Amino acid sequence: MTHPGRRDILMGAAALALGSAALALGTTARAAPPETLSPTERLRLYMLMRGALDEQLVVSFIECNYWGIVNAEMTPFYDLVAATFARHRPAHGGGYEVVSFEVEYFIDSATGAVLREWKNPYTGATVLAKHTDSVPVKFIIGPDCEIHFPPPPLIPGTVTSHATQPLRIVGDDVWSTETAVARVPVPGAKPMFYNEKIINHAHLSALAKPGITRAGADVTYVGITSFRPWQEMDKNQPGEMLGLGSGAVGVDPHALPPRWIAATKEHRPQALIDPGVYLDPLWHQP
Amino acid sequence: MPLTRRSLLQISIAAAAPMAALKPTTAATRGTLDPDTDAGRTLIFRKLAYATDDRVGYWWLDGTRYGLVDSELTPFWQVHIGNLFRVHELPGGAYEVDFLSVSFYTDVNDGQYLRKFLNPYTRKTIDIGYYPPKVVTVHFGADGDRNPVTDADGITHTDAIGPARIEGDRIWVQADRLLHRDAAAPKGPVRVNDLCTYFGATRDVANPHDTMPAAGLMFTDINAWPPWLEMGDRPGSYYSRMLGQKVSTYRQMPASWRALLAQEHPDIARDPAGMLARSAR
Numbered sequence: 001m002t003h004p005g006r007r008d009i010l011m012g013a014a015a016l017a018l019g020s021a022a023l024a025l026g027t028t029a030r031a032a033p034p035e036t037l038s039p040t041e042r043l044r045l046y047m048l049m050r051g052a053l054d055e056q057l058v059v060s061f062i063e064c065n066y067w068g069i070v071n072a073e074m075t076p077f078y079d080l081v082a083a084t085f086a087r088h089r090p091a092h093g094g095g096y097e098v099v100s101f102e103v104e105y106f107i108d109s110a111t112g113a114v115l116r117e118w119k120n121p122y123t124g125a126t127v128l129a130k131h132t133d134s135v136p137v138k139f140i141i142g143p144d145c146e147i148h149f150p151p152p153p154l155i156p157g158t159v160t161s162h163a164t165q166p167l168r169i170v171g172d173d174v175w176s177t178e179t180a181v182a183r184v185p186v187p188g189a190k191p192m193f194y195n196e197k198i199i200n201h202a203h204l205s206a207l208a209k210p211g212i213t214r215a216g217a218d219v220t221y222v223g224i225t226s227f228r229p230w231q232e233m234d235k236n237q238p239g240e241m242l243g244l245g246s247g248a249v250g251v252d253p254h255a256l257p258p259r260w261i262a263a264t265k266e267h268r269p270q271a272l273i274d275p276g277v278y279l280d281p282l283w284h285q286p
Numbered sequence: 287m288p289l290t291r292r293s294l295l296q297i298s299i300a301a302a303a304p305m306a307a308l309k310p311t312t313a314a315t316r317g318t319l320d321p322d323t324d325a326g327r328t329l330i331f332r333k334l335a336y337a338t339d340d341r342v343g344y345w346w347l348d349g350t351r352y353g354l355v356d357s358e359l360t361p362f363w364q365v366h367i368g369n370l371f372r373v374h375e376l377p378g379g380a381y382e383v384d385f386l387s388v389s390f391y392t393d394v395n396d397g398q399y400l401r402k403f404l405n406p407y408t409r410k411t412i413d414i415g416y417y418p419p420k421v422v423t424v425h426f427g428a429d430g431d432r433n434p435v436t437d438a439d440g441i442t443h444t445d446a447i448g449p450a451r452i453e454g455d456r457i458w459v460q461a462d463r464l465l466h467r468d469a470a471a472p473k474g475p476v477r478v479n480d481l482c483t484y485f486g487a488t489r490d491v492a493n494p495h496d497t498m499p500a501a502g503l504m505f506t507d508i509n510a511w512p513p514w515l516e517m518g519d520r521p522g523s524y525y526s527r528m529l530g531q532k533v534s535t536y537r538q539m540p541a542s543w544r545a546l547l548a549q550e551h552p553d554i555a556r557d558p559a560g561m562l563a564r565s566a567r
Contacts, residue, residue, distance in 0.1 A: 177529075195359050224357060224525070
């Protein structure tokens with residue numbers, strides 16, 4: 001049986017939230033309550049925070065800790081460090097077309113090295129860590145800030161949802177929140193669940209600077225997901241995984257986390273030299 | 287050219303501004319912002335989470351409380367928390383923080399204040415077990431640590447500060463607080479995991495004149511069911527995720543929280559900072 005991967009289900013939703021343009025819309029942000037923002041203003045603020053209004057590469061990262069959770073008892077699993085590379089341009093029909101690519105690694109929390117084998121603390125067995133090779137994805141951020149993926153090859157019965165909540169503006173602080181949920185039926189077993197929330201935070205004063213095409217944001221991530229098949233849990237193992245992470249949108253590539261840079265030097269050096277090359281085929285695809 | 291993490295590792299607070307210009311000169315305002323040292327993490331945590339002076343500060347947190355069973359989240363209610371705090375400097379670099387925390391829960395659909403709750407697992411309607419507002423004092427050692435402390439109720443508190451990270455002008459620190467009492471204890475089990483990620487601007491935290499830098503918080507907790515939910519032996523966890531912001535005045539707290547405070551605790555709403563001061567010491 002083939003189990004779906006997180007990326008298969010969410011179609012890169014987490015990567016999207018990190019990665020994130022096009023031409024400036026010619027409007028300026030105002031210190032207005034979110035309910036008074038026009039859709040165009042809201043989209044502009046949202047894009048400045050999660051990506052850019054120009055077509056230049058946007059580099060983002062996140063570092064996460066993962067635990068197993070059984071009846072509120074937390075057991076450390078490993079870390080995850082990911083960098084996302086994205087380009088954006090106006091989409092036909094409004095919004096933005098985004099091409100995004102994520103490079104992520106599971107990391108041994110103790111040594112900082114890329115995880116090759118992992119000792120499952122519940123079963124005691126050592127298993128091979130399955131790193132998911134990212135595939136560049138193309139998607140649309142609609143005029144309403146909602147994410148629209150191409151139809152994925154879902155397992156029948158799979159239910160997915162993605163929601164972008166209204167911007168929250170308090171004083172000079174702006175938050176955008178995206179939630180992705182999936183429920184995947186697994187024959188003969190419990191369904192698999194994915195619950196992810198990604199919150200971007202920026203300052204309104206930074207977003208209101210005239211002429212800017214990118215502002216960046218702080219990112220926090222929280223995910224509750226079922227155990228992964230490669231972890232080889234016992235069939236009746238209760239519990240789930242909790243992932244907590246933080247990072248940023250719009251960083252200098254040289255300021256990516258040292259653990260990510262070290263892992264990429266070894267495993268995918270091209271991503272350090274010219275990460276944009278991974279996006280080119282999709283970016284130039286009509 | 288943006289500042290890199292490496293270039294910021296050695297930022298010295300003392301170098302950032304003359305020490306003589308500091309108002310309340312404390313151990314907390316000295317040192318470096320090196321996230322790879324205990325002292326650096328301690329300083330980053332204290333400035334993002336609290337303050338280096340004794341002003342009253344405020345945090346608001348908003349989010350959702352869920353039941354978590356077999357990886358499936360079931361929303362319970364919206365959570366609205368307001369915290370007041372004041373730091374007291376102790377000799378040798380240790381400090382104490384007085385807290386007053388007031389929480390309100392509202393319906394996830396209509397936003398109405400909740401006094402009762404229909405437990406979706408048991409189908410019983412129960413009274414919400416609000417904790418009465420009470421000032422508590424938490425002690426932090428000079429290294430930011432206070433591990434482990436077992437209180438009078440037999441609950442062991444374990445705090446972990448870090449890791450911290452600086453990337454350009456962004457700075458983060460994790461701070462976890464774990465509470466545990468064994469299932470065999472006469473008063474029953476307690477398991478609380480409060481997981482905080484504070485974040486702010488490096489320049490603010492590095493500025494010794496900025497004694498209470500602006501900060502945000504991503505908060506998650508994974509707890510055992512509270513007894514008042516009447517969950518019995520049902521497996522699962524009591525889970526929430528919230529975002530928060532530190533502000534310097536009561537007026538900056540969300541209007542919705544202030545309205546609930548005035549409605550439910552008018553004595554506190556009349557003078558919240560005063561209650562913190564009167565109750566703590």
